[in-house]
Amino acid sequence: MFQLISLISAWAIPVMVTFIPLYAFSRKVPVYESFVEGAKDGFGTAIAIIPHLVGMLVAISVFRASGALDFLMGFVSPLVQSLGIPAEVLPLGLLRPLTGTGSLAYTTDLIRVHGPDSLIGMIASTIQGSTDTTLYVLTVYFGAVGIRNGRYALKVGLFSDVVGFIAAIAVCLLVFG
Amino acid sequence: MLNGIWLGMILIGFVFAAVNGRMNEFTAAVFDGAKSGVTVSFGLISVLVFWLGIMRIAEDADLLKKISRVLGPVVSFLFPDVPKGHPAIGYILSNMSANLLGLGNAATPMGIKAMQELQTLNPDKETATPAMCTLLALNTASITLIPATLIAIRLNYGSADPAAIVGTTLAATAVATLAAIAADRLCRRLTLLRRPPGPPPAIRSGTAAAKGSATLPHSSVKG
Numbered sequence: 001m002f003q004l005i006s007l008i009s010a011w012a013i014p015v016m017v018t019f020i021p022l023y024a025f026s027r028k029v030p031v032y033e034s035f036v037e038g039a040k041d042g043f044g045t046a047i048a049i050i051p052h053l054v055g056m057l058v059a060i061s062v063f064r065a066s067g068a069l070d071f072l073m074g075f076v077s078p079l080v081q082s083l084g085i086p087a088e089v090l091p092l093g094l095l096r097p098l099t100g101t102g103s104l105a106y107t108t109d110l111i112r113v114h115g116p117d118s119l120i121g122m123i124a125s126t127i128q129g130s131t132d133t134t135l136y137v138l139t140v141y142f143g144a145v146g147i148r149n150g151r152y153a154l155k156v157g158l159f160s161d162v163v164g165f166i167a168a169i170a171v172c173l174l175v176f177g
Numbered sequence: 178m179l180n181g182i183w184l185g186m187i188l189i190g191f192v193f194a195a196v197n198g199r200m201n202e203f204t205a206a207v208f209d210g211a212k213s214g215v216t217v218s219f220g221l222i223s224v225l226v227f228w229l230g231i232m233r234i235a236e237d238a239d240l241l242k243k244i245s246r247v248l249g250p251v252v253s254f255l256f257p258d259v260p261k262g263h264p265a266i267g268y269i270l271s272n273m274s275a276n277l278l279g280l281g282n283a284a285t286p287m288g289i290k291a292m293q294e295l296q297t298l299n300p301d302k303e304t305a306t307p308a309m310c311t312l313l314a315l316n317t318a319s320i321t322l323i324p325a326t327l328i329a330i331r332l333n334y335g336s337a338d339p340a341a342i343v344g345t346t347l348a349a350t351a352v353a354t355l356a357a358i359a360a361d362r363l364c365r366r367l368t369l370l371r372r373p374p375g376p377p378p379a380i381r382s383g384t385a386a387a388k389g390s391a392t393l394p395h396s397s398v399k400g
Contacts, residue, residue, distance in 0.1 A: 006323050012278050020231055024238030031234055038233020042226030045289055046218050054214030059183050061210030062190035065202040071193065097317075101213075108330055116336035125331060125342040129324030130349035134317040137288075138179070140221075141313055142305065144289045145296040149304040152364035154179055156310065157317035159360045164318065164353030171345045 045144050052143030056135055060098050069094060085169055088114070089123045097161045100133035122176045126168040131161050221285065228286035232271070241267025255315070255358070256308045258298075265294035269312060279321045288316055307365045314357040320350050 021031045063069055072094060077087035088110060095103035107128040114120040134157035142150050194203040235241050245252070245266035252259070252266050259265050268291035275284035291312055299306050305313075324346050331339040 006325075008278060012275075012280060013283060016283075017231060020235045020238070020240065023240060024234045027238045029234065029237045034234045034237045035230035037230075038236070039226045039230030042229040042286070043222055045229070045293075046222040046225050049221065050215055050218040053218050054211045055183065057214040057217070058207050058210035059186040059190075061206040061213070062194075062203055063186040065206035065209075066190040066193035066199055067197045068186075068189045068193040104326070107327070111330060111334050116331040116334045117338070117341070121331070121336075122342060122345065125324070125327045126345045126349055129321060129327045129342065129346040131353050132317055132319040135182075137316045137319075138313060140285065141288055141292050141316065142309075145292045145302075147296075147303060147305045147309065150179060150313075151305050151310055151368065152361075153305055153310040153313045154182070156314045156357055156360045156364060160314065160318045160353045160357035163356035164349055167352035168345065168349035171348045175345055176341075 048146070049140050049143045052139045053136075056139045057099075060102075060135070063098075064102070084173070086120045086123065088120050089127065089169070092124060092127045093162075093165045096127060096131060096165070097134040097158055100136055103128060103133070119172065119176055123169055123172040126172050127165055130168050131164040134158055134161055224282045225286045225289070228283055229290060232268070232287065232290060236264065236267070241271075244270055255311055258306065258308050259295070260298075263294070263298070265291055265298070265308075268294055272312070273315065276316065276319045277322050279323050279325045284316075284319075288312065307368070310365070311358075311361050314361040315354065318350065318354040318357040320354045322347065 021035070024034065025031050069091070073091045077090050080090050081087045092103055092106060092110075095106055107124045110124040111121045116122075116125070134154070138150060138154055138157060142148075142153075190203065190206075194200055232241070241264055242262060245262060245264075248270055249261055249266055252269055253261065256266070256269065259269075268287050272284055272287040272291050275281075275287055292309060295306060295309050295312065296302065298308070323343060327342060327346075328339045331342070
């Protein structure tokens with residue numbers, strides 16, 4: 001099953017890049033002109049995202065550098081440790097929705113220090129892999145179309161992060177614990 | 178809520194920096210953050226340009242329409258307000274399948290394109306529609322079959338079984354996605370109850386499109 005899925009993953013992009021133009025060509029679409037026409041939009045879209053991302057990443061980076069994140073973690077970890085959850089993975093719960101690269105760096109560090117096959121390594125990998133960076137997704141997707149009022153989207157995203165975090169720990173404790 | 182979180186992070190950061198005597202770090206963090214915002218956006222340029230080009234070919238060949246006709250029923254359960262056969266459905270499906278396969282490079286451009294198509298159905302260009310919120314919920318939870326990056330990292334650090342986390346990740350991501358869909362449904366209901374739905378989404382007024390802060394040329398719908 002795993003082999004099959006990774007095979008599909010490896011083939012997906014090459015197949016799409018080859019067969020979408022081929023199919024279009026067979027339907028008499030001027031493929032190259034069509035490609036260039038569509039590709040033009042890409043630059044503007046990426047540029048439109050810049051102000052949103054800069055604003056968000058500055059706030060996150062300030063929050064981390066000031067020591068506020070560390071304080072928050074130190075505050076919550078005894079509580080979690082009493083539940084039998086290794087406190088080391090806790091910061092991930094806070095980092096994951098905020099910064100993708102930050103939480104990946106943290107996960108990598110946990111794997112390096114505790115070993116990839118330790119319980120901590122397993123939980124960290126599962127948390128990192130199971131959700132996406134909510135604040136980034138929100139910033140990029142809404143930023144690209146100029147949405148200012150995201151309504152309940154942030155709440156839903158953060159809620160699912162919390163659920164995913166708890167689920168990741170619970171499943172790992174069940175399977176590897 | 179986003180305003181609160183943004184200001185809150187800066188404000189709390191300031192207080193902590195003051196208490197911990199980390200004002201220099203605060204300043205450095207401001208410019209580091211700004212720099213990485215630009216770096217990340219620039220990193221997006223190449224994938225956006227490329228995938229939007231490929232997807233335009235798919236659109237011109239009516240491929241997206243075909244896909245949305247075949248798989249439409251699945252999407253219309255999650256996105257009841259998007260009319261059948263609308264190009265947004267093709268992009269939403271592409272985004273979902275790219276996420277499933279863990280192809281982040283392809284998923285983001287397609288998700289953005291789906292957002293732009295949903296924006297054409299939006300009567301108020303600055304407020305997210307329920308369909309946009311659903312798309313976002315799906316992407317923040319992002320079901321992935323194979324967490325490729327993590328498998329690579331685990332392999333790198335000499336794991337005996339790098340793929341051991343595939344099952345646990347799938348379970349956790351499935352739970353997170355279900356929670357996201359359920360919460361999205363609930364919020365959608367609550368907002369609909371609180372105020373009557375806006376005018377029918379079919380209106381495409383030129384002025385509204387021109388006023389949005391990011392006026393992006395939306396793609397042509399052919400056929």
